[in-house]
Amino acid sequence: MSTTAELLKGAAELFPGEVVTQAHVRHFDLPLGAGRFALITLDNGHDHTKPTTLGPQSLANIDAAIDQVEKEAADGEIVGVGVTGKPFIFAVGADLKGVELLKRHEDALAIGKGGHDVFKRLAKLAVPTFAYYNGAAMGGGVEIGLHCTYRTVSAALPAFSLPEVFLGLVPGWGGCTLLPNLIGAEKAVSVIIENSLNQNRQLKGKQVYELGIADALFEGADFLEQSLIWTASVLKGEITVERPAVDRGEAWDQAVAKGRFVADSKVHGAAPAAYRALDIIAAAKDGDLQKGYDAEDQALADLIMGGELRAGIYAFNLVQKRGKRPAGAPDKNLARPVTKVGVVGAGLMASQLALLFLRRLEVPVVLTDIDQERIDKGVGYVHAEIDKLLGKGRINQDKANRLKALVTGVLDKAEGFADADFIIEAVFEEMGVKQQVFAEVEAVAPAHAILATNTSSLSVTEMASKLRHPERVVGFHFFNPVAVLPLLEIVRGEKTDDASLATAFGVAKKLKKTAVLVKDAPAFVVNRILTRFMGEIQNVIDEGTPVEVAEKAVEPLGLPMSPLVLLELVGPAIGLHVSETLNRAFPDRFTVSPNLKAVVEAGKRGFYVYDSGKPELDPEVAALLKQGDTVLTEEQVRDRVLDAVAQEIGLMLDEGVVAEAQDIDLCLITGAGWPFHLGGITPYLDREGVSERVTGKRFLEPGVASVPA
């Protein structure tokens, strides 16, 4: 047995649950009399809903296939070797489940080396090698192709990426080294760094070709046939593949520098993966492949054994799996059909909700408000947004006509809601007003209609308490901007019944939102944590720490924006309102900052001015601030803030606000944009020892979002 085979055998023993990919070798004559060809098909034996992945046994199978074609190539029996995938899938990279199981640095090193050792053999065959990217290709799947002499890509390929940095890894089976050497550092940085850090943006087949990753592009209908005819032409010398020379001068360094700038702006140095990848790309400039591969192995092993990757995989699984099967949701068969939606209120939030329901449910949506002018404005907003979609080509004229015809506004709730199945209110955030609205709606709506509230902090139970049928009231809390943030907190009031809740989850799914079941507790999940977080920042500022120190203190977390910039986005007045609500509920932990109050009373919309292009403390705000004389260091601020967050999460779990810590993290990722490398927040709090310091225990068992014990 070769060393590679032994290495992979050892790795395979650590991962007994691997979905094993076969590497089928099939021989045939190429067209044009170009000779005998061996085509390797990567196929895990499942249909496209279970994409082909590359665990250690799969790599061993590829290794064995290469044993076969290597001999045939050496013996002159074949003129070339190709690699392709099963229908719709090329290969989507390493099997993350296997990575999660790794406990030791040397095992992690073996994974990287195993992949390299197998793939490198493709480049060393006695005949040219061809990758045919027929379908989804990610990570290690992309990298197999990079080791081949030539590549073709299908115009129908929907997703192509090196997503490792997104997850907390580096493209470590040759990607970091080969890609810049193939297409230049600038384009490689855009694929490896920028796309990964932009919500794991995927390339389409045409872009793969235009970037120069593939040498030829063919349409999906006869992609493999045309690829093989092209192969025959290349082998016969009728087609010469020419690739632009890679600029190994200053452009290379500039590209890496740009990559660092992008990484800084996204993760603020908080997650190591992008920087490790950039280091390898920088070193690849001299074209020494083996040196690059060694650096990839080392980076992979370090990252696999580090917390960010485990948190990244955990976060990925939360969004992909738990986000799609909400914990605690009732049997979906209990859900009632929703064939008409009512929206109470025609303000901006209500209009945005109307637009969302309209686009996703494609049922009649009726807006009501207190006067015709507001209603006209609300309907006008929806129509204008539909026109924008039409203008951008996102919908066609027929669809625009259909959507416009579906949205109406009426003054009389009885007329509008008599046959509505789902009525959501988005009126002023005050209990009395909301109770009044629900009473009016109940008087005219059908008995089965769901009454949903978009309240961000009021009690759903109390809101329902004066109704004849409180069992049909559900909290349906969206996050701004409604069209962008995926999270929907679905709140079960004390009397909410299963059918109503199931209907709410059914609607959430059709809205394509990530629904999380939340108990009726003050400010639910995201706002409660964010307010506690912000409150602690406010506290240290109020006590005397300079604003910039407080802001910088949490930079190492790599949040999407600084606390005060977030406050500006939310609106200081709303922030103040939520803090007041929570202060009433939990006065011992939630404070109301007098400085924030002053800023709001002064009518300021934020703390910063941007005259210089960068945020600078607004002198008018500075003049309003009254600070104490306790000045903390960044580290002290960070500890206080994280301690507060950990304490709050611990209490929320004790109160049963959500089923598990996983739901807290899912909420923070999808509702507040907290980064994958933090895993939301609880993996980070565990990793940094904050949880144990504050609550006496971890939030997650070791191995859930960390290296297993």
Place this chain on the structure above:
Amino acid sequence: MPRTVRDVVFVDGVRTPFGKAGPKGIYHETRADDLVVKAIRELLRRNPGLDPKKIDEVAIAATTQIGDQGLTIGRTAGILAGLPQSVPGYSIDRMCAGALTAVTTVAGSVAFGAYDVAIAGGVEHMGRHPMGEGVDPNPRFVSEKLVDESALFMGMTAENLHDRYPSITKQRADEYAVRSQEKAAKAYANGKIQADLVPISVRRTSPEAGETGWGLVTADEPMRPGTTLENLAGLKTPFRVHGRVTAGNAAGLNDGATASVIASEDFARENGLPVKMRLVSYSFAGVEPEVMGYGPIPATEKALAQAGLSISDIGLFEINEAFAVQVLAFLEHYGIADDDARVNQYGGAIAFGHPLASSGVRLMTQLARQFEEQPHVRYGLTTMCVGFGMGATVIWENPHFEGDK
């Protein structure tokens, strides 16, 4: 409104390699619609002068129009092939003469002026859709003796044709079959066939049939080069005890697809498209269903009469070899020798296979090649027998004809 009948031409034709139906066949895991889609796409690639937007019709034949051969495959294949949505399509069925009828039907529309250019072809995946799948013959056929009970079994109709022509012995049929294999092998060796084949990628997941994974098919699977009379002599006669029809002197059960471009001659010339054959006449005829193999004879009589030609004017014949006896009956009727050099120069369905509704265009594609090589020939014909007692004949003129020399 005054009308002028327009000349109709065969611009180009291609086909997939033909496969053997069944679990070990090359196309066992390939959809029928994908086969015809790939043929259409090859036509478009070969004829860049043909603007897809100008295609007026896609007529695709299939005998069993269900599953991947259903859903109005002419329309769906057009969309799947990437034709503009403005190009319409329909399905057509005349069993074995499906593709031939697709050609004549669109040709009629071109002549009439309804179309300038159309795609006509056929597909039959007899592995996925065995003959007789889902049929429900009216019981009156039997109760009122409208047809003989053997009419639905093509092999039995071939035995019946042997009865009608007692001089056509099994020996003659086998000799014909051996020649068909020889001619086909020679045509392959001379590269006459491959140029009009579309390579097809095929997947195999079951190892019983050979290497698994994706492969590429570039040649007909049914071919049996080197077949001898001795090989054939011992084969069973499954349709009749002591019969004459065997798997060796008949076409098999096959999978495949064909497609062609049919246009007005003016359109072809204006768009720089090749003119490979000019349509002279076409005709269909019915005969007793139980001797359906006799069909080409009356169909040819009619087509010749329409064209004002006699059989002696025909310089090349492409006769579908559903059964050797059916070709031999035709030749015997017209007094043509079994081994006449004008007949099936490249061999026929006995060697290549006969995926029912696709075969008509294969005959035309081969005749077109022969026309090009033999400019001394002015007329040729393509003819085939059709289930339930029919024959179909198309007479073509060679545009390369250089006059009698």
